[in-house]
Amino acid sequence: MSRTSKAVLGLSVVLTAATVAGVHLKQRQDQQRLRDGVIRDIERQNRKKENIRLLGEQIILTEQLEAEREKMVLAKGSQKT
16 A cells, blocks of 8 residues: 555544544433433432422411401401401
8 A cells, every 4th residue: 555545444443433523422421411410300300399399388378377367357356346
């Protein structure tokens, strides 16, 4: 084989190896970004569930507070008469 053909063959092997390595690294980065996104989504869903639970508790407590205030108003009204 001539020197030129050896050089072209060597260059093509190097470029092919670099391309394969580049694609491999890009796939790894994409997989990691996908995993990170899934983890963020799960965390967001968990926060949403917790916020909904807390909101439910606040609604119950607000209803109880309003009922107690109503009782107090009725009790004060009956004491005045």
